[in-house]
Amino acid sequence: xxxxxxxxxxxxxxxxxxxxxxxxxxEALADDAGLVVRWRPFLLGxxxxxxxxxxxxxxxxxxxxxxxxxxxxRQCAKYGLAWRRPSVFPRSSVLAQRVAMCAAGExxxxxxxxxxxxxxxxxxxxxxAEATVLEVLRALDLPAEAIVASAQHPDNKLxxxxxxxxxxxxxxxxxxxxxxxxxxxxxxDRLDDAIELARGVR
Amino acid sequence: xxxxxxxxxxxxxxxxxxxxxxxxxxEALADDAGLVVRWRPFLLGxxxxxxxxxxxxxxxxxxxxxxxxxxxxRQCAKYGLAWRRPSVFPRSSVLAQRVAMCAAGExxxxxxxxxxxxxxxxxxxxxxAEATVLEVLRALDLPAEAIVASAQHPDNKLxxxxxxxxxxxxxxxxxxxxxxxxxxxxxxDRLDDAIELARGVR
Numbered sequence: 001x002x003x004x005x006x007x008x009x010x011x012x013x014x015x016x017x018x019x020x021x022x023x024x025x026x027e028a029l030a031d032d033a034g035l036v037v038r039w040r041p042f043l044l045g046x047x048x049x050x051x052x053x054x055x056x057x058x059x060x061x062x063x064x065x066x067x068x069x070x071x072x073x074r075q076c077a078k079y080g081l082a083w084r085r086p087s088v089f090p091r092s093s094v095l096a097q098r099v100a101m102c103a104a105g106e107x108x109x110x111x112x113x114x115x116x117x118x119x120x121x122x123x124x125x126x127x128x129a130e131a132t133v134l135e136v137l138r139a140l141d142l143p144a145e146a147i148v149a150s151a152q153h154p155d156n157k158l159x160x161x162x163x164x165x166x167x168x169x170x171x172x173x174x175x176x177x178x179x180x181x182x183x184x185x186x187x188x189d190r191l192d193d194a195i196e197l198a199r200g201v202r
Numbered sequence: 203x204x205x206x207x208x209x210x211x212x213x214x215x216x217x218x219x220x221x222x223x224x225x226x227x228x229e230a231l232a233d234d235a236g237l238v239v240r241w242r243p244f245l246l247g248x249x250x251x252x253x254x255x256x257x258x259x260x261x262x263x264x265x266x267x268x269x270x271x272x273x274x275x276r277q278c279a280k281y282g283l284a285w286r287r288p289s290v291f292p293r294s295s296v297l298a299q300r301v302a303m304c305a306a307g308e309x310x311x312x313x314x315x316x317x318x319x320x321x322x323x324x325x326x327x328x329x330x331a332e333a334t335v336l337e338v339l340r341a342l343d344l345p346a347e348a349i350v351a352s353a354q355h356p357d358n359k360l361x362x363x364x365x366x367x368x369x370x371x372x373x374x375x376x377x378x379x380x381x382x383x384x385x386x387x388x389x390x391d392r393l394d395d396a397i398e399l400a401r402g403v404r
Contacts, residue, residue: 051263061253063375067388074395173265186269189391193276 007036008198009179011172012113013044014100014127015093017072017086020117021188022176024081027110029191033199039109041100042167043093043160044175050168056090075188082122091120092128098151099133101160111140209238210400211381213374214315215246216302216329217295219274219288222319223390224378226283229312231393235401241311243302244369245295245362246377252370258292277390284324293322294330300353301335303362313342 010026012019030037048056058065069085076083096116103109115136119125125132130148137144150156167177171184178185178194185194212228214221232239250258260267271287278285298318305311317338321327327334332350339346352358369379373386380387380396387396 061375063373066373067375067386070386071388071392078395171265171268173263173269184269184272186273190273193280 006034006198007038007180008194009038009040011040011042011167011175011177011179012100013042013093013175014096014113014116014120015090016044016175017068017089017121018174018188019176020121021075021079021081022178022191023113023117025079025188025191029195033195035195035198037110039100039104039113040163040167041097041104041160042164042172042175043097044090046164047168047173051173059089082118084122084124086120086124088126091126094128095130095133095148095151096127098156098160099137099147101156101163102147102151108140108142112136112142115140208236208400209240209382210396211240211242213242213244213369213377213379213381214302215244215295215377216298216315216318216322217292218246218377219270219291219323220376220390221378222323223277223281223283224380224393225315225319227281227390227393231397235397237397237400239312241302241306241315242365242369243299243306243362244366244374244377245299246292248366249370249375253375261291284320286324286326288322288326290328293328296330297332297335297350297353298329300358300362301339301349303358303365304349304353310342310344314338314344317342 008026008030010022012023026037044056048054053060056065058068072083072085075081100109100113100116103112116127116133119132119136120127127133134144134148137147170179172186174186176186176188176191178191180194180198183194183197185191185197210228210232212224214225228239246258250256255262258267260270274285274287277283302311302315302318305314318329318335321334321338322329329335336346336350339349372381374388376388378388378390378393380393382396382400385396385399387393387399
């Protein structure tokens with residue numbers, strides 16, 4: 001059993017395509033390294049808004065955006081992950097992330113986030129719709145209606161807002177972002193470096 | 203001898219810290235893979251201006267900027283490269299890139315770009331000053347004054363402007379950028395993937 005000290009904080013967004021790569025990879029990498037993953041859902045929207053952006057920078061910078069979809073094809077091929085460019089990007093992830101907030105300490109967090117990422121980036125489903133979230137939870141044999149009700153409780157909404165404020169305070173400006181202690185790593189490209197540092201910290 | 207077909211196009215900026223990592227690495231990687239490097243200096247300033255930015259995005263987004271300098275320390279440690287955060291960033295690279303334009307087809311392009319990158323990112327020198335460029339060229343036993351005169355010739359200025367326009371047409375939005383045929387790769391993090399593709403294309 002890893003001790004709670006040997007941990008990597010994983011700040012992710014279910015609307016974020018590069019978070020998709022890390023959600024699909026992090027559990028196996030952390031298990032191999034004997035690390036606990038601390039799941040930290042937050043909302044990118046308010047972070048981008050604080051930078052003056054009303055949507056993803058991939059939409060605001062068309063040339064970068066065009067490149068990103070090529071890069072995703074290559075990255076998914078490299079990691080052996082399925083991929084379909086979503087017909088809507090970014091999708092609203094507010095309800096999905098509220099559910100992730102409820103799930104963060106639960107054993108089904110990995111299965112839930114993977115299933116939602118597949119819905120968004122493989123099956124091109126509207127993860128913003130409550131029906132999609134319910135369907136994903138049901139497929140995992142979870143009490144879907146009760147979980148969504150908890151997710152929509154004002155206390156849980158507040159927790160997600162506070163966690164997003166915490167992300168801003170930590171200097172997070174994109175997703176995925178990893179922390180090992182106070183060391184920040186940005187982007188799926190740095191997941192292996194973060195794991196290496198956490199491993200060396202033992 | 204590699205044939206000219208087995209090539210990687212290397213779009214770089216002597217003012218760009220992530221270009222520093224690639225300038226220091228690309229010749230050895232290309233040699234191992236039997237590839238020719240086609241050096242493509244361009245100016246990031248006009249590219250950023252077309253995005254509405256009057257300086258580096260690392261300056262415009264303070265949180266991302268703060269992260270980048272941490273990332274550079276780690277990346278340089280990973281690659282065994284010296285590093286000192288420049289006291290001025292980004293530095294003017296117009297003359298330096300005009301000289302790179304003259305050097306692009308010459309055997310001294312690698313030595314020149316490495317020396318300029320070390321001046322900027324290790325020795326914290328003002329690479330925008332003609333005196334620095336002359337000193338770097340002299341240290342390489344090159345006819346410094348004659349090279350700078352050629353670099354400042356209107357024809358060469360025009361060539362650099364045209365090459366920058368070509369970068370914009372190709373969809374380049376940052377540096378370093380690599381092309382293998384028509385496939386674009388952005389960032390030092392993708393240099394190995396670009397080399398892999400070029401190797402497989404043989």
